[in-house]
Amino acid sequence: MDIATLIGLIVAFGLVAFAIGSGIASFIDPPSMMIVFGGTIGVVLVSYPLSRVLGLVQIILKTFFYKTEDPAAMVAKLVELAQIVRKDGILALESHLNSIEHPLLAKGLQMAVDGQEPQVIEDTLYTEMEKVQERHQQGEDMLRALGTYAPAMGMIGTLVGLVLMLQNMQDPSTIGPSMAVALLTTFYGAILANIIFLPMAGKLKTRSKEEMLVNEIVIAGVQSLVAGENPRVMEQKLLGYLPPKQRKSAFA
Numbered sequence: 001m002d003i004a005t006l007i008g009l010i011v012a013f014g015l016v017a018f019a020i021g022s023g024i025a026s027f028i029d030p031p032s033m034m035i036v037f038g039g040t041i042g043v044v045l046v047s048y049p050l051s052r053v054l055g056l057v058q059i060i061l062k063t064f065f066y067k068t069e070d071p072a073a074m075v076a077k078l079v080e081l082a083q084i085v086r087k088d089g090i091l092a093l094e095s096h097l098n099s100i101e102h103p104l105l106a107k108g109l110q111m112a113v114d115g116q117e118p119q120v121i122e123d124t125l126y127t128e129m130e131k132v133q134e135r136h137q138q139g140e141d142m143l144r145a146l147g148t149y150a151p152a153m154g155m156i157g158t159l160v161g162l163v164l165m166l167q168n169m170q171d172p173s174t175i176g177p178s179m180a181v182a183l184l185t186t187f188y189g190a191i192l193a194n195i196i197f198l199p200m201a202g203k204l205k206t207r208s209k210e211e212m213l214v215n216e217i218v219i220a221g222v223q224s225l226v227a228g229e230n231p232r233v234m235e236q237k238l239l240g241y242l243p244p245k246q247r248k249s250a251f252a
Contacts, residue, residue, distance in 0.1 A: 005063050005203060012195045032157055032184040036192065039153035040146060047145060052138070059139040063203045069102055069214045072246045075238045078221035079250050081109075082231035090225065104128055104215050108222035118226045125222065129215045136208035140201050147197035154189020158182045217241050 020027055044053055084092050094113045100106040104125060111121045161182025165175055217238055224234040232251055239247040 002064055002066060002203070005200075008199065009195070016191070016195075026180075027184060027187065029180050029184045032161075032181050032188055035157035035160065035181075035185050036150060036153045036188040039156065040150045040189075040192065043149045043153070044142070044146060047149075048142060052142065056142065059142060059204070060200060062139070062207070063200045066207055068207060068210045071210075071214050071217055071242055072248065074102070074105075074214050074217050075221075075235065075242065076248075076250060077105075078217070078225070078238060079231050079235045081221075082225055082229070082234050085225050085228065086231060090228075093225075102214075102218065105218045105222070108218065109225075112222060112226050118223065121226060122219065122223060125215075125219045129212065129219065132215070133208060133212055136204065136211070140204045140208070143197050143201035143204065147193040147201060150192035150197060151186075151189040154186040157185025157189075161185065213241060 017024060041053075044056075081093060081096070084096070090112055093109050097106060097109055097113070100109060107128065108121060108125050111124065116124075159182075161178050161180070165178035165182065168178065169175070220241070221234065221238055224237065229237075235249060235251070239249070
């Protein structure tokens with residue numbers, strides 16, 4: 001679980017609640033919620049296919065529950081495999097395939113063991129990586145769209161509240177509820193956009209970059225394995241993907 005996402009949401013909502021204080025009941029208005037929450041969902045349904053909207057919960061959960069492979073550990077794993085190839089040949093990797101959890105690495109090794117041409121392996125793995133990146137981008141785009149639609153629906157609610165207020169100026173008892181709708185819809189839209197949707201989109205973008213880095217290491221490593229490169233040479237090549245502080249050689 002990504003504890004940073006949980007802590008961030010608790011801190012953000014906690015500070016807003018602290019600023020509101022004991023008057024939090026005044027910030028709960030069902031009509032305003034219907035305009036912002038319901039309107040945002042409706043606009044998303046217009047913008048995206050139903051199947052993708054239904055998968056929105058899974059996209060949001062990825063900001064909390066997402067396991068990214070450690071790039072340094074991946075380099076070490078590839079160096080270990082290179083040593084096996086150098087000693088026993090590329091076919092020796094077949095007995096290790098069941099222990100490989102990373103799907104792209106498992107696919108690349110299987111293709112190598114099956115005797116596929118290096119260029120075919122490279123093209124296939126890059127295509128796989130690009131498609132994964134596209135799926136990540138779709139999730140990020142949907143959350144950014146929600147972050148755009150929520151304040152817009154809040155503004156619509158504000159206009160509705162102002163119109164209701166101006167139409168009933170002769171009745172002072174209606175001014176308060178109308179102003180509540182006018183202001184709270186903007187409040188709800190800002191909360192949804194700036195505390196939930198846009199930060200989560202940013203988290204997905206960061207996670208995608210981390211996964212793509214590991215995938216690039218995997219592809220470079222598989223290319224070296226197929227070419228039969230010296231494990232030391234391969235390690236130095238792969239360590240170039242890592243920040244200097246994370247570069248630890250297995251041969252030191």
